[in-house]
Amino acid sequence: MPHPVDSSPSVDSFPSTADDDAKSKRRTFWQFQMFQAMSTSSRPTNGGTETDSIDWGYHTIRGALALVALWLLLMPWTTSIAITSMNRFHLKTRSFWLWAAMQPIPSMYNFANTTEVRSLPPTDDLVGLIDPLVLNPLGFDLDPLAASPANRRNETVGVIAQRTLNHFPARDMTWATARHRWLQARQDRWFIFRSTYRGHTVESQFHLQPDERGGYLVLVMDNDS
Amino acid sequence: MSQTALRGSTVANLDLETASDPTSQTIDRPTIALRIVQFGMLTGLVWKFGYFRIGDRVYHEIPLWQDFFPLWLQNPDVLRWSYITACVATMLTAWITQGHWRTLAAALGVVSTSILCLHQGTYNDMTFVTAWWCALWSLWLSMRMDRDDPDRLMEKAAHLGQTILAVVLLGGAAGKWTGEYWSGQVLYDIYFVDRNYWFFNFLRSSLETDDLRMVATGYSRFVVMTETIGSIVIWTLPPRLAALVGVLVFFSIAAMSNFWLFSVLNPLIALASVGFLVRSQSRS
Numbered sequence: 001m002p003h004p005v006d007s008s009p010s011v012d013s014f015p016s017t018a019d020d021d022a023k024s025k026r027r028t029f030w031q032f033q034m035f036q037a038m039s040t041s042s043r044p045t046n047g048g049t050e051t052d053s054i055d056w057g058y059h060t061i062r063g064a065l066a067l068v069a070l071w072l073l074l075m076p077w078t079t080s081i082a083i084t085s086m087n088r089f090h091l092k093t094r095s096f097w098l099w100a101a102m103q104p105i106p107s108m109y110n111f112a113n114t115t116e117v118r119s120l121p122p123t124d125d126l127v128g129l130i131d132p133l134v135l136n137p138l139g140f141d142l143d144p145l146a147a148s149p150a151n152r153r154n155e156t157v158g159v160i161a162q163r164t165l166n167h168f169p170a171r172d173m174t175w176a177t178a179r180h181r182w183l184q185a186r187q188d189r190w191f192i193f194r195s196t197y198r199g200h201t202v203e204s205q206f207h208l209q210p211d212e213r214g215g216y217l218v219l220v221m222d223n224d225s
Numbered sequence: 226m227s228q229t230a231l232r233g234s235t236v237a238n239l240d241l242e243t244a245s246d247p248t249s250q251t252i253d254r255p256t257i258a259l260r261i262v263q264f265g266m267l268t269g270l271v272w273k274f275g276y277f278r279i280g281d282r283v284y285h286e287i288p289l290w291q292d293f294f295p296l297w298l299q300n301p302d303v304l305r306w307s308y309i310t311a312c313v314a315t316m317l318t319a320w321i322t323q324g325h326w327r328t329l330a331a332a333l334g335v336v337s338t339s340i341l342c343l344h345q346g347t348y349n350d351m352t353f354v355t356a357w358w359c360a361l362w363s364l365w366l367s368m369r370m371d372r373d374d375p376d377r378l379m380e381k382a383a384h385l386g387q388t389i390l391a392v393v394l395l396g397g398a399a400g401k402w403t404g405e406y407w408s409g410q411v412l413y414d415i416y417f418v419d420r421n422y423w424f425f426n427f428l429r430s431s432l433e434t435d436d437l438r439m440v441a442t443g444y445s446r447f448v449v450m451t452e453t454i455g456s457i458v459i460w461t462l463p464p465r466l467a468a469l470v471g472v473l474v475f476f477s478i479a480a481m482s483n484f485w486l487f488s489v490l491n492p493l494i495a496l497a498s499v500g501f502l503v504r505s506q507s508r509s
Contacts, residue, residue, distance in 0.1 A: 053372060057365040058381055065392050072392075072399040085400075091293050099293075103342045104358065106393040108351050108489065109448075110400020112411050164414035167400075168349035174289060175349055176280030183287050198403045208289070215288035 068105050076198055086111060086195040086202035091170045092220070111195045113169040117182050118190040120158030122205060160189075169193040173208060173218070186210050190221075254379050255370050256322070258499045259363060263319035265495020266334070266359050269352055270312050272488035281305050284346050294345045304346045311337035311356065318363055324371040331367040334360040352488040358389045359492040376504055383464040383500040390471050390497055391460040398452035406449055409442030416482060417441045424481055448478075464500035471497025 075081045084093070085102070089111065093099035116122075160182070165172065172178045173191045182189055191206045205221035284301035297303055314337055317330035338360045341353040366382050373381075405411045416425050417437055428440060455474050459467050475493045479486035 055369060055373070055381070057368055058385060061361060061365055061385060062388060065388050069392050069395055072395050075399050076402045091291075096293060096295065100343050103348065104354060106351070106354055106358075106396025107400055108393075108397040109406075109411075110397070112403065112405035164411060166411075166415055167351070171349035174291075174345055176276060176283045176346065179287050179289070180279070180283045196403070196405060197400070211290060213288070213290070214286075215290060218289050218291035218293075220292075 064104075071105060079200060082197050082200050083202060086197060086200070089113065089168050089170065089195055090193050090202060090204040091174075092202075092204055107167055109166045111167070111197045113165045113167065113193070113195045114162065115165055115169045115172040115194075116162045116192040117160040117172065118158050118192070119160055119187065121190050121207070122158075122192055169195060170204070170206075173206060183208065183216060189216075253375070254502045254504075255366060255375055255382065258379065258382055258502050259366055259370070260319040261498055262359050262363055262492070262495045263315040265492045265498075266356050266363075267312060267315040269356055269488050269491035270308070270315070272491060273350075273352065273485055277308060280346055289345065291345060294343075298340070298343055299345045301346065303340065304344045307337045307340040307344065308347075311341060311360075314360075318367065324367070327370075328364065328367045331360065331364040335364050350488075355393065355489050355492045358393070359496055362386060362389060362496065379499075379503045380464070383468070383503045384460070386496045386499045387460040387462070387464070387467045387471070390467075390475075390493060391456045393493060394452045394459065394474075395456035398449060398456055401445075401449045401452065406445050409438070409445035412445040412448070413438060413441035417444075420483075422483060451478075464503040465505065466500075468497050468500025471500070 071081060075085055085107070087093050088099055088102050091099070093102070170193055172193070173182065188210065189208045191208065193204045195202050207219040207221055208216040209219060211217045281301060281304070284304065288301070289299065291299060311334060314330050314334035318327060318334060321327040321330055335357070338353050338357040341347045342357055347353055362385060365385070369378055416422070417428065428437060432440060451474065455470070459470055462470060472494055475490045475497060479490045
């Protein structure tokens with residue numbers, strides 16, 4: 001049996017575009033698309049051999065994938081890679097473009113990430129000076145925004161919610177639903193993000209300050225990793 | 226060859242392996258593969274359309290001024306148009322048959338998904354990472370479609386797809402090689418405590434808390450092992466078997482954990498299914 005590619009039928013054996021024009025209009029979209037896909041194409045079918053040009057795109061993508069795989073395989077054993085990867089989750093990479101270069105690295109459900117949203121700054125001595133009764137004189141829920149069952153309440157004064165996130169904990173301040181939940185009150189908010197991986201921990205604190213332009217200024221409260 | 230028979234063919238009627246059937250000799254497998262992946266990308270992009278629509282409004286109403294991102298990557302209009310462009314680019318890539326224009330559309334898909342991967346409003350959504358890899362694969366395939374022998378091209382396309390799938394699985398696995406996942410604590414907190422999804426609702430209604438915690442440990446270890454083993458073997462398997470494994474693994478991940486994950490996994494399911502289009506004869 002001849003190889004299917006070797007026995008490419010001639011173009012003449014297929015309906016021409018002109019012949020089929022009127023009938024094509026009656027076809028449904030998908031029938032037409034499938035017809036086009038099944039028709040003889042103009043590409044060379046050179047007896048099952050590849051054209052002589054080097055497929056740089058193929059090798060480039062495979063090279064990029066090899067680099068990503070190497071990075072991922074080294075991550076458990078190399079502290080700097082683990083820390084760099086967690087900093088990426090916290091938007092703390094020193095250079096935005098270095099962070100951008102890491103974005104194609106798949107990182108679904110990586111690390112143990114927790115977030116804490118606060119209505120008071122995460123300063124122990126300041127919290128100690130505030131009487132909880134002042135904040136909540138009638139014993140109502142301190143934060144109606146934290147009504148979602150996904151947000152575990154915390155009895156600590158000033159803490160609106162704590163929760164575990166699958167990846168990119170910083171999204172608890174930037175992502176649409178979180179932004180709506182925590183920031184629609186137009187009041188100061190503090191966020192603490194914590195990621196742990198094989199004994200290493202990265203913690204970040206952000207202060208979101210209402211801005212006269214209608215949004216918030218994002219202020220980084222620490223820079224250590 | 227009968228023109229009527231050709232016109233009457235549909236996807237469902239195609240027997241891709243019947244070499245004696247003249248129709249099968251003329252199937253443009255790379256084009257079908259490209260269209261399947263565009264379909265997967267498009268369904269992935271629009272899967273959470275409701276979220277993005279809300280996001281568009283919220284990002285306009287509550288902007289964040291953050292030094293980390295360049296100003297243009299904080300602009301909600303850039304996000305809006307990149308998202309629209311990415312959706313349109315997948316449709317154009319599937320629709321256009323002229324090589325240069327199709328490649329231009331595929332390149333537009335790479336550029337728009339790149340912006341979505343970097344924008345302040347969407348950087349965290351893995352939908353755009355999987356879409357980006359599929360867009361890159363599509364650009365490469367489109368560039369080679371008028372140059373390579375179709376059968377050889379399909380072999381390379383399937384293998385490149387398998388490698389992408391393996392690295393995506395490795396990305397998930399490597400970040401879970403830590404005690405918090407092996408103990409099941411992370412997935413217990415995320416899913417088992419209060420996630421409103423049929424699988425976890427069923428478990429919560431059937432089990433006591435201690436048993437639920439034990440199931441969470443088993444579930445988490447199963448996920449870690451599946452991703453780890455999957456990343457090792459999927460790119461070494463023959464294309465059709467890899468396609469079957471890929472489709473089953475990625476479909477089950479979403480079906481057993483989170484309906485919204487299909488936005489991330491639809492492009493990968495489509496990319497995995499490319500392996501079904503590789504001729505078994507050409508492989509041997």
